[in-house]
Amino acid sequence: MIQIDRRHLRETLADLVRIPSINPDLVPGAGGEREIAEAIAARLRTTPGITVELQDAGGGRPNVIAIVGEGSGRRLMLNGHMDTVGVAGMADPFSARVEDDRLYGRGAFDMKGSLASMIVLLEAIARAGEFPGQLIATFVVDEEYASIGTQAICREIDRWRPDAALVLEPTDLNIGVAHKGFVWAEIVTRGRAAHGSDFRAGVDAIAHMGRVLVELERLGADLLARTPHRYVGPPSIHASLISGGQELSSYPEECCLQIERRTVPGETAAQVEAELQAILDRLSAEDDQFNATLTMGVVREPFEISEDAEIVRVLGRAVERELGQEPVVYGGFGWMDSALLAAAGVPTAIFGPSGEGAHALVEWSDLASLEAVTRVIARVAYDFCGM
Incomplete structure (x- = not known):
């Protein structure tokens, strides 16, 4: 098996954290992922045996796809995102300061630590020579907003035909086999604008939305x-954003409510739409002045893989062998790109390092766990691809 150098990992992670890669869809005017993508690609191209390409995921935002190995065995895909959220309020977000075996900075935890692991692993395998199959590392854009990066990978999944995938989101060295999905929806209630003194003519769209909110609270319970x-x-389910009205002296003509519904494996967007439409139909039947429309928005499906799936079992054995501990199987709450890969027909599990501060003002990655993750992934790569 290959050897993993923690100092090399730390330096690689520090280099990545020092490159801002803030998602421009979250922070208008931010530079996005191009600089970090080009830096990753340039570095990997210096190691013989690694093939590298940039894939336009849309709008000139490049994924990096790096491949090592020409063996006849199976293909394993690794997935990690290059984009981060913003840095407003953070102190020294790009300093990559190290203290108490923690590396601090925006993206260190979510999820440049895992990107560093992918880079170091690719280089180590290439230097080692023969590999039983093929390791395909995808460094993707835009996971923090619309996941156009992994969607682009999935549109061309037949190019690589992976037999399994690991999404390397932070999991505290646990094995992720499920996470929630979400559905965004918008409800608009419409009233009749009138002067505030003309109660006979005015219909209050905001008051009508109040009835919707009461029903949503009941649905939530x-x-x-x-x-x-x-x-x-x-x-x-929760009400996320609300707006309405024209001015204090008028009956509001319209009120708009934006909703997020978190789904669990087995639920569908069609079920969510039916639940919400049933509320509006019921309120309309009770009051002929009630007028509301429902518009469905972004849908991200929930994810689940069986504990008995081969990639999960191989990962569990690697945790036992490399870390000397029983693997912990768990489910996450936030949505991840694993759902897209699974929907594309790729058996997928989630595994990553420890740390804290995703989207917070203080963010850090645990360097000892990063070394452990890299050893485990290396074991999985050789074992799974060599089967």
Whole structure:
């Protein structure tokens, strides 16, 4: 087996953290992922045996696809995102300061630590020579917003035909086999604008939205009372944004509510739409002045893979062998690109390092766990691809 140098990992992660890669869809005017993508590609191209390409995921935002190995065995895909959220309020977000075996900075935890692991692993395998199959590392854009990067990978999945994939989101060295999905929706209630003194003519769209909010609260309580999913708990719903009205002296003509519904494995967007439409139909039947429309928005499906799936079992054995501990299988709550890969027909598990501060003002990656993750992934790569 190859050897992993923690100092090399730390320096690689520090180089990545020092390159801002803020998602421009989250922070208008941000530089995006091109600089870090080009830096990763340039570095990997210096190691013989690694093939590298840039793939335009849309709008000139490049994924990096790096491949090592020409063996006749199986193909394993690794996936990690290059984009980060913004840095407002952070102190020295790009300093890559190291203290107490922690490396600090925006993206260190979410998820440039795992990108560093992918880079170091590719280089080590290439230097080692023969590899039983093929390791395909995808460094993708835009996971923090619309996941156009992994969607671009999935559109061309037949090019690489991976037999399995690992999404290297931070998991505290646990094995992720499920996570929630989400559905975004918008409800607009419409009233009749009139002077505030003319109560006979005016119809209050905001008051009508109040009825919707009461019903959503009831729906939310019902969702939380349902039998929870084994790994991710019950589904949920919340009102995220609301706006309406013209000015203080008028009856509001329109009110707009944006909703997020978190889904669990087994639920569909069609079910969510039916739940919400049933609320509006019921309120309309009770009051002929009630007028509301529902528009469905972004849908991200939930994810689940069986504990008995081969990639999960191989990963579990690698954790036992490399870390000397029983693998912990769990489910996450936030959505990840694993759902897209699974929907494309690739058996996928989630595994990554420890740390804290995703999207927070203080973010750090645990360097000891990063070394451990890299050893485990190396073991999985050789074992799975050599089967």
